[in-house]
Amino acid sequence: MSESETSEAAQSSEAAQPALRCDFCGREAAHVRRVALDRDYDRLQLPHAVRYACPECSEAKERERQRGSAP
Numbered sequence: 001m002s003e004s005e006t007s008e009a010a011q012s013s014e015a016a017q018p019a020l021r022c023d024f025c026g027r028e029a030a031h032v033r034r035v036a037l038d039r040d041y042d043r044l045q046l047p048h049a050v051r052y053a054c055p056e057c058s059e060a061k062e063r064e065r066q067r068g069s070a071p
Contacts, residue, residue: 023051024061033058035065 019028032052053061 020052022054022057024053024057027054029054031055035062 020030020032021027022029022032032054034050034052035058
């Protein structure tokens with residue numbers, strides 16, 4: 001397979017993947033994140049709805065969490 005064919009196959013595979021959606025703002029995103037463990041932060045032990053954030057919402061949530069205002 002040539003380099004251009006490999007590139008086309010990768011692009012086709014990416015296009016076939018379903019769009020990801022941020023659970024906070026609702027926008028489609030190429031990547032989403034979920035922080036579950038960090039120092040003094042353990043979302044694996046608490047019952048809660050699993051939600052994923054786009055990079056912008058993830059950064060905003062991280063700033064709020066560091067200030068102590070996020071649940």
